[in-house]
Structures are given as C-alpha cells and as structure tokens.
Amino acid sequence: MRTKTKNLNIFLYLGLIALSLFMLVPFYWMVISSLKLNKDVFSVPMTWWPESMHWENYKIIWKKLPLVTFFLNTAKLTVITTIIQLFTSCFAAYGFTKTRFKGRDLIFLMYVTTIAVPWQVYMVPQFILVSKLGLNDTHLGLILMQAFSAFGVFLIRQFYISIPDELCEAARIDGLNEYGIFAKIVFPLGKPAMATLTIFTFTNVWNDFMGPLIYLKTKELKTIQLGIRMFISQFGADYAWIMAASVCSLIPVIIVFLSCQKFFVEGVAASGIKG
Amino acid sequence: MTSHQMKAIRSNLIGYSFILPNLIGYAIFVFIPVIFSFVLSVMKWDGSRAPMEFVGLKNFAQIFGDRIFVQSFIHTIQYALLTVFPTLVLALLLAVLLNNKLKGIAIFRTALYFPYIASIVAVGAVWNMLFQPDFGPINEFLRFIGISKPPRWVVDVKWAMVAISVVSVWKYMGYYMIVYLAALQGISGSLYEAAGIDGANGFQKLRYITIPMLTPTTFFVLIMLTIQCFKVFDLVYVMTGGGPGNATKTLVNYIYEKAFTSWEFGPASAGALVLFSVVLVVTLIQFAGEKKWSKDLM
Numbered sequence: 001m002r003t004k005t006k007n008l009n010i011f012l013y014l015g016l017i018a019l020s021l022f023m024l025v026p027f028y029w030m031v032i033s034s035l036k037l038n039k040d041v042f043s044v045p046m047t048w049w050p051e052s053m054h055w056e057n058y059k060i061i062w063k064k065l066p067l068v069t070f071f072l073n074t075a076k077l078t079v080i081t082t083i084i085q086l087f088t089s090c091f092a093a094y095g096f097t098k099t100r101f102k103g104r105d106l107i108f109l110m111y112v113t114t115i116a117v118p119w120q121v122y123m124v125p126q127f128i129l130v131s132k133l134g135l136n137d138t139h140l141g142l143i144l145m146q147a148f149s150a151f152g153v154f155l156i157r158q159f160y161i162s163i164p165d166e167l168c169e170a171a172r173i174d175g176l177n178e179y180g181i182f183a184k185i186v187f188p189l190g191k192p193a194m195a196t197l198t199i200f201t202f203t204n205v206w207n208d209f210m211g212p213l214i215y216l217k218t219k220e221l222k223t224i225q226l227g228i229r230m231f232i233s234q235f236g237a238d239y240a241w242i243m244a245a246s247v248c249s250l251i252p253v254i255i256v257f258l259s260c261q262k263f264f265v266e267g268v269a270a271s272g273i274k275g
Numbered sequence: 276m277t278s279h280q281m282k283a284i285r286s287n288l289i290g291y292s293f294i295l296p297n298l299i300g301y302a303i304f305v306f307i308p309v310i311f312s313f314v315l316s317v318m319k320w321d322g323s324r325a326p327m328e329f330v331g332l333k334n335f336a337q338i339f340g341d342r343i344f345v346q347s348f349i350h351t352i353q354y355a356l357l358t359v360f361p362t363l364v365l366a367l368l369l370a371v372l373l374n375n376k377l378k379g380i381a382i383f384r385t386a387l388y389f390p391y392i393a394s395i396v397a398v399g400a401v402w403n404m405l406f407q408p409d410f411g412p413i414n415e416f417l418r419f420i421g422i423s424k425p426p427r428w429v430v431d432v433k434w435a436m437v438a439i440s441v442v443s444v445w446k447y448m449g450y451y452m453i454v455y456l457a458a459l460q461g462i463s464g465s466l467y468e469a470a471g472i473d474g475a476n477g478f479q480k481l482r483y484i485t486i487p488m489l490t491p492t493t494f495f496v497l498i499m500l501t502i503q504c505f506k507v508f509d510l511v512y513v514m515t516g517g518g519p520g521n522a523t524k525t526l527v528n529y530i531y532e533k534a535f536t537s538w539e540f541g542p543a544s545a546g547a548l549v550l551f552s553v554v555l556v557v558t559l560i561q562f563a564g565e566k567k568w569s570k571d572l573m
Binding site: 009012013015016017019020023024026027029030033041042043045046084087088089091092094095096099100101102104107110111114116117118120121122123124125126127128129130144145147148149150152153178182203206207209210213214225228229232239242243246247249250253254257258261264265268269 | 286287288289290291292293294296297298300301303304305306307308309311312314315369372373375377380381382383384385386387388389390392393394395396397398400401402404405407409410411412415445449450453454456457502505506508509512513527530531534535540543544547548550551554555558
C-alpha cells in the first residue's frame with residue numbers, strides 16, 4: 001500500500017513538473033531570446049541555449065526609447081491609483097457595514113449592479129466625460145477613472161462584515177467615535193483584504209493597455225505597456241530588444257506577486273467564490 | 276427638533292462622510308458614464324461642438340447592417356467557443372492534480388498561475404514569436420513530428436483565432452484553477468472515505484463525487500469565462516490587430532475602432548449596448564443558477 005502511494009506520488013510529481021515547465025516555456029523563450037543577437041532569434045535549428053549571452057541588449061534598449069520615463073509614469077499611475085482606491089474603498093466599506101444612514105442599501109445596490117457592467121460598455125461616454133473635464137491625455141484622467149471601483153468596496157466590505165459588531169460597540173462604550181473606531185480597530189484588522197485589493201489594483205494598473213492606449217497621446221506621458229508596443233512597431237524585426245523590454249516590464253509585477261503570493265491566491269478564491 | 280431627530284441626522288451625516296469620498300468619484304467616473312452609454316446609443320454625435328441629435332434606433336440599424344460588425348460579433352462567439360471549454364476543463368484537471376497533499380505543491384501552483392499576472396503586451400509579443408510561421412519553435416516542432424505544412428497561425432485567416440485562443444487558455448487557466456482549488460477544499464473528506472470503503476477507485480471518485488460537487492463552481496466559471504471572452508480586446512490588438520483582413524476582429528475591437536479611430540460615438544455606443552445585452556443575459560442566467568443551487572444546498 002505504502003509503495004503504491006509512493007509510486008503514485010512520484011508519478012504526480014513528474015506530471016506536475018512537466019506541466020509547470022510546459023506553462024513556463026514562453027517565459028523561458030522570452031528570457032533566452034532577450035540574450036541573443038537580433039539576427040539569431042529565429043535561427044534554424046532553434047537553440048534552447050544561446051552560444052553567448054548578449055547582456056548588452058539590456059543596456060541598448062534604454063537608449064532606443066525613453067523607457068525610464070515610461071517606467072516612472074507607470075509606477076506613478078500604479079501607486080497613486082492603488083492608494084486612492086485602497087483608502088476610499090476601506091472608508092466606504094466601513095460606512096456600508098458599520099454605520100446606518102438613509103439610502104444605505106439603495107446606494108450599495110447601485111454599486112453591486114454596476115460591478116456587473118464591463119468597462120468596455122461605458123468606456124466611450126467615460127472618455128467623452130474625461131475629455132470634457134480637460135483631463136484627456138493626462139495622468140490625472142487615467143487615475144480618476146480607475147481609482148474608484150465598486151469591486152474594491154465590495155471586496156473590503158465582505159471582509160468587514162466578518163468583523164463582529166460587538167467589537168465596535170465595545171469601543172463606542174469606551175468613548176471612541178466612528179472615525180476612531182475605523183482608524184484604530186477596523187482599518188488595522190482589514191489588512192488581509194487590503195493586501196488582496198492592493199495586488200489586484202497594482203497588477204491591473206501596471207498591466208493595463210487599453211486605458212493608456214485610449215487616453216495617453218503625448219509620448220512623455222506613456223506607460224511601459226505602450227512603450228513595448230512602440231518597440232514592436234518601431235523595431236519589429238529586432239525581437240531580442242523587444243523581449244528584453246518585455247522582461248523588464250514583468251519584473252515589478254513578479255516582485256509584487258512573489259512577495260504577496262499567499263494573499264494573491266486567497267484573493268482569487270475570495271473574489272471568485274462569492275455568495 | 277427633538278434630540279432623537281438630531282441624533283438621526285448626525286448618524287446619517289457620519290455614514291455619508293464615510294462613503295462620500297468613493298461615491299463622488301464613482302458617481303462621476305462610472306455611474307454617469309454607464310447611464311450616458313444608453314443615451315449615446317440613440318444619438319448622432321462626433322464629439323465636436325455640434326449638438327447631439329436624436330436618431331432613435333438608427334445606430335443599431337447601422338451596425339447590424341454593417342458586415343464588419345456582424346463579423347466581429349461572430350468572431351467573438353467563435354473565440355468564446357474556442358476558449359471557454361478548454362480553459363474550464365484544464366483548470367478543473369489542474370485543480371484536482373494540485374489538490375493532492377504533496378510537499379512543495381505551492382511552487383507548482385505559483386508556476387501555473389504565473390501567466391495570469393503577466394502583461395498581455397509582453398506575452399502577446401513572445402507568443403507571436405512562438406507562432407512565427409517559418410522559423411517559430413511551434414512550427415519547427417510540428418515539422419519535426421512530421422507535419423510538413425503546419426498552419427501559418429496569426430497570418431492565416433483560418434488559424435489566427437485559434438492561435439489567440441491558445442494564448443488565452445494558457446494565460447487564464449491558472450486563475451480558474453485557483454477558483455476550483457478553493458471549491459475543492461470545501462468538499463468534505465468523509466465523502467471520499469465512504470466511497471473508498473465502498474471500493475471506489477480514483478477515477479470513480481472524480482466522476483461521482485468531485486465533479487458533481489463542483490457543479491455550482493463549474494457553472495460560475497462558465498459564466499465568468501463567457502463574459503471575459505466577450506470583453507476580449509488587448510490580446511487581439513497585440514497579436515493580430517484584428518487581422519488578417521478582419522479575421523480576428525471582435526466586438527470590443529469594433530467598438531474601439533468606431534469610437535477612437537473614426538470618432539463615431541453613436542454606432543460605437545450601440546455596439547457597446549450589444550455587448551451589455553450579452554453580459555446582462557449571461558448574468559441573469561447566473562442569478563437563476565445561483566438560486567437553483569442555493570435551494571439545492573438547503
């Protein structure tokens with residue numbers, strides 16, 4: 001019996017290793033191509049290991065396009081959007097779970113209903129509105145249209161519901177007002193939900209392509225995703241450089257992913273299986 | 276004013292103060308545009324200073340008479356058909372595999388989940404290399420196993436959408452695998468023990484316990500995937516630009532082009548409402564399904 005399970009485990013491990021490697025082949029190809037000479041990227045027969053590593057590709061790409069600017073722009077958009085979303089979502093979630101006010105359930109219903117409406121449905125009127133406000137081709141426009149999400153409110157609210165009201169009640173008796181209860185008790189307790197929302201917002205804004213594509217026209221304002229796109233159109237045959245830029249664009253997300261991996265998986269589970 | 280009323284007003288104000296920072300932004304940048312998308316779909320407007328003009332259902336008549344729109348709609352359905360079932364089946368199988376208690380299982384979970392967090396522009400670029408018809412690794416492999424004339428993938432009208440679907444399945448199955456894993460962890464171990472005593476083998480357990488117990492999750496994943504497929508844009512834009520010809524142009528590609536390259540906001544919004552209708556119908560099906568299963572579980 002024991003050897004049977006052992007054999008099965010070895011079988012499972014081999015299967016999983018094969019599958020994982022298979023899934024990661026495109027990333028391997030990306031890295032390995034970024035270290036080849038442009039002319040050798042499509043060499044026949046294909047080479048799984050380059051004869052010499054051309055690390056200089058990683059130096060060259062920064063001179064070809066203003067990638068530093070693109071990186072800083074993306075970082076700025078990502079950080080500001082994430083912070084605004086985090087704080088306003090937590091605030092609203094507290095309002096919706098721990099306080100009572102007129103129209104509370106109706107307003108919440110509005111949030112829940114619009115959560116189901118994809119952005120692609122209202123991106124046109126949103127663009128018109130942002131343009132009328134004079135925020136087209138600005139970072140502020142992109143930040144504002146992404147910073148307030150029903151998803152954020154919903155996610156944090158689900159977590160705040162699980163915080164017992166008795167805890168807030170006890171604090172009220174101790175003389176803490178609502179803002180104090182939020183700041184001292186509920187907000188600190190909400191860290192796991194905030195971690196989840198941070199990761200989601202961070203990766204979404206960092207990886208966003210369509211938003212910047214529609215809104216950002218000035219080269220100096222563009223993001224890294226648009227930058228790689230520019231690389232593809234300007235240096236279409238120079239795949240080594242395109243891949244080097246792609247690898248660079250993945251690094252921040254990889255860092256966030258690996259450092260918060262646990263929350264990431266919990267977040268998918270929490271947002272996936274709801275109600 | 277009684278002190279009771281004062282207290283009620285005070286508590287209302289406190290409540291509003293918490294939700295307002297989000298509500299104001301949300302109302303301006305999401306809620307108003309959502310409402311306005313309905314208005315815009317029955318208007319003629321190019322976004323200039325010229326006033327909007329009410330045209331009734333003309334925009335809808337125009338897009339449904341537009342061959343490219345109808346094609347885009349059909350392509351979107353094709354993409355969904357090619358993508359939804361493979362993603363669902365693979366996600367389920369991976370989840371069952373990863374649900375085993377093995378040392379270091381988290382590493383595999385991370386590896387399989389990884390494509391999901393990578394940006395579409397980067398993965399689109401590398402997959403275009405892999406799919407390169409003459410020198411790409413995929414076709415080289417296909418020739419190696421004896422297929423002398425492999426498909427030309429993204430440059431072939433017949434195969435371009437298949438190529439996009441392959442990338443889509445690869446990218447998103449890790450996400451749904453996690454959704455399935457969460458559901459698998461909710462299935463009671465005693466069911467499997469009982470089945471084990473009755474002499475059920477691994478496959479029978481999968482067939483008669485796991486899959487039936489996961490039906491609500493499968494339904495949920497099916498819905499989510501369908502909606503996601505109808506929203507596809509980036510992957511198409513990056514890999515084929517809607518081509519060759521219009522072979523991979525989808526609904527959102529159509530909306531995007533109408534709105535942001537030809538500045539015809541009316542037809543674009545009509546297209547957006549068609550997208551909305553599809554999502555609405557699918558969402559209503561989900562509500563019905565959820566009701567059914569929550570009743571079953573009671």
